[in-house]
Amino acid sequence: MHEPVMSFDHVSKHYRGGTVAVEDFHLDIADGEFVSIVGPSGCGKSTLLKLIMGLEPLTGGRIEYRAQARKESAMTGMVFQQPLLLPWNTVLDNVLVPSTLQGRAQRRRDEGRARELLDMLGLTDFAGSHPYELSGGMQQRVGIARALLHDPRILLMDEPFGALDAMTRDQLTLDLLEIWERDRKTVVFITHSISEAVLLSDRVVVMTPRPGRVGDVVDITLPRPRTLDVVSTAAFGEYTRRIRSVLDNAEVVTAP
Numbered sequence: 001m002h003e004p005v006m007s008f009d010h011v012s013k014h015y016r017g018g019t020v021a022v023e024d025f026h027l028d029i030a031d032g033e034f035v036s037i038v039g040p041s042g043c044g045k046s047t048l049l050k051l052i053m054g055l056e057p058l059t060g061g062r063i064e065y066r067a068q069a070r071k072e073s074a075m076t077g078m079v080f081q082q083p084l085l086l087p088w089n090t091v092l093d094n095v096l097v098p099s100t101l102q103g104r105a106q107r108r109r110d111e112g113r114a115r116e117l118l119d120m121l122g123l124t125d126f127a128g129s130h131p132y133e134l135s136g137g138m139q140q141r142v143g144i145a146r147a148l149l150h151d152p153r154i155l156l157m158d159e160p161f162g163a164l165d166a167m168t169r170d171q172l173t174l175d176l177l178e179i180w181e182r183d184r185k186t187v188v189f190i191t192h193s194i195s196e197a198v199l200l201s202d203r204v205v206v207m208t209p210r211p212g213r214v215g216d217v218v219d220i221t222l223p224r225p226r227t228l229d230v231v232s233t234a235a236f237g238e239y240t241r242r243i244r245s246v247l248d249n250a251e252v253v254t255a256p
């Protein structure tokens with residue numbers, strides 16, 4: 001592996017009240033790598049992202065960042081399951097929220113970049129629309145554009161397509177593949193869908209039931225660029241079976 005951009009070094013998180021969400025989680029993530037994390041409900045996946053974002057303190061271990069990554073002003077961008085758009089703002093203003101928080105001058109500087117991202121995500125004609133005028137998939141695209149605004153080194157995605165219908169979900173997965181091929185950002189992607197994880201990732205980390213630990217790490221060597229055609233290949237089936245069997249051995253049920 002190339003030098004890791006981020007390392008979880010025996011990370012633990014015990015919440016006040018006694019829940020042990022994550023225990024002794026150990027993982028290196030390489031620069032430019034697409035890593036998915038799958039695991040049963042409540043195994044601590046979202047907690048891991050909160051620890052990366054600094055929204056919760058660790059109770060054990062360390063998360064280390066490569067020095068160069070730490071220096072960057074906007075190291076991480078975050079995409080949530082719900083896009084969390086401001087209903088009174090236009091699409092463009094929603095993308096620009098992180099800039100607006102830094103003042104009007106920053107907003108002006110970043111408007112061109114925001115418009116470029118809207119173009120890239122097929123939303124050129126909707127810059128002046130409001131969220132209620134958009135479909136769920138389009139709203140989630142706005143959330144992705146906002147997360148990419150400051151060109152973060154690491155993109156964190158917490159079940160970003162979980163609330164979408166199957167067709168929209170497939171389309172956004174393909175869009176994300178295309179964006180990733182272009183930029184090769186480091187992505188940490190949380191999902192309940194094994195096939196989504198295999199389609200997107202370089203590696204799939206399978207977590208154990210709570211307390212979440214690394215149960216297995218599966219290298220996905222399917223050729224890139226990938227399209228939905230890869231889903232019907234024998235190799236794809238083999239990967240999904242292997243991940244499912246790790247999860248089944250932990251007696252959990254997950255989405256297809």
Ligand SMILES: Nc1ncnc2c1ncn2[C@@H]1O[C@H](COP(=O)(O)OP(=O)(O)OP(=O)(O)O)[C@@H](O)[C@H]1O
Pocket residue numbers: 015016017019020021039040041042043044045046047048210
């Ligand atoms: N702020 C908190 N305070 C106390 N316990 C919490 C807190 N946040 C999460 N937990 C607990 O930690 C455990 C892990 O939660 P987390 O949301 O990380 O799981 P998850 O794997 O993302 O779940 P899901 O797949 O259902 O979204 C759960 O038992 C949850 O109840």
